[in-house]
Amino acid sequence: MVKRKANKLEENSNTPDLRRSTRRKQTFPTPATEEVKASESDASQAPKSEPAKSKAATKDSAQQSTLPKCEADGTATSYWLMKAEPESRFERxxxxxxxxxxxxxRTEPEPWDGIRNYVARNNLRAMKKGDIAFFYHSNCxxxxxxxxxxxxxxxxxxxSAHNSSAPYYDASSxxxxxxxxxxxxxxxSKLKQAIGLKELKEMGKSGQPLEQMQVLKQSRLSVSRVSPAEFQYLMGVVKERGGESN
DNA sequence: GCCAACGTTGGC
DNA sequence: GCCAACGTTGGC
Structure with missing residues (x-):
């Protein structure tokens, strides 16, 4: 019974909001790199907000002036929120x-593995080098x-999906x-003081700054978008509460 | 542990 | 393609 998976639905990404999320990350050794067939869409979407970066770096010069840019290709930085579980839980x-x-x-780049939901996966595929993500503790x-x-x-x-001893093994992949x-x-960075879900929900009430934040609207989505305005607002909150440490 | 809110499966 | 039954996420 434990399976995780997310079959069917296959590659239809794109449709954003209809789907929900998947979970956490778990750690497993993974030889990185390899090519992927970015088949379908990676876009995952994001209705509102952000100037979605064009992955291919096509246009978007306009945003460069207002947003921090990420190195190399000159596309704008995108922001994300990724969940992981800080307390022990056994899967397979x-x-x-x-x-x-x-x-x-960690002393090496960490692979964010175990994502078994298409919306969350499409968000991963839309990420660019240099993007920033909030680390969120869930199920704790x-x-x-x-x-x-x-x-x-x-x-x-x-x-890890192909490793039968991995917690999120998926025989269908x-x-x-x-x-x-x-x-x-x-x-x-680690925040000097965490921003709890309860507080996030307060800031997400109607008329508040995080009213549109994806994770507050789709609480089960484990990899979600954060708009630049939401990111900046939250970093302001972080600053007020003692900042971060490295 | 409960359970709401979702996602997936599979019969038809 | 619909939808009932079942599985999962994750806060509480």
Whole structure:
């Protein structure tokens, strides 16, 4: 009974909001890199807000002046929120716990694996090197945003899906046609004081700054978008509460 | 542990 | 393609 998966539905990304989320990340060794067939759309969407970056770097020069740009290709930085579970929980006999402190202790880029939901996967595929993500602790005593990380390597196949001893093994994903993806991330900061879900919900009430925030509207989505305005607002809150440490 | 809110499966 | 039954997420 434990299966995780998300079959059917296959590649229809695009339709944004209709679907929900998937979960957390779990850690497993993964040889990074490989090519992916970015088949379908990666776009995942984002209704409102952000100037969605054009992945291919087509236009968008307009935004460059107002947003921090990410290196190389000159596209604008996008922001995300990714959930992981900081408390022990066993999936197929493996503990999937992964906290901000676990990430901080890594010396190599960490593959964000175990994502088994198409909307979340499409968000991973839309990420660009240099993008920033909030690290969110879920399914725990005090759920909320606890830190930030940076996307250091764009999507590649999630090879853990093909490993029968991995917690999120998915027999339906074939090595010659990988269904799931990872991005590699690195620790950037830990908040001096976490921003709890309760507070996020307050800031997400009607008329408040996070009214449109994706994760508040689709609470089960484990990899969601954060608009530049939402990101900046939240970083203002972080600053007021003692900032971050590296 | 409960359970609301969702996602997936599979019969028809 | 519909939709009932079942599975999962994740806050509480």
């Amino acid at each position: 006999g493996v503990d999937v716990k992964f906290s901000i402190d676990d990430l901080a202790s 005593k005090e759920p909320g945003i606890v830190g930030t990380m940076e996307i250091v390597q764009e999507h590649s196949p999630d090879l 074939k090595p010659d046609n990988p269904k799931w993806s990872v991005v590699h991330v690195k620790f950037r």
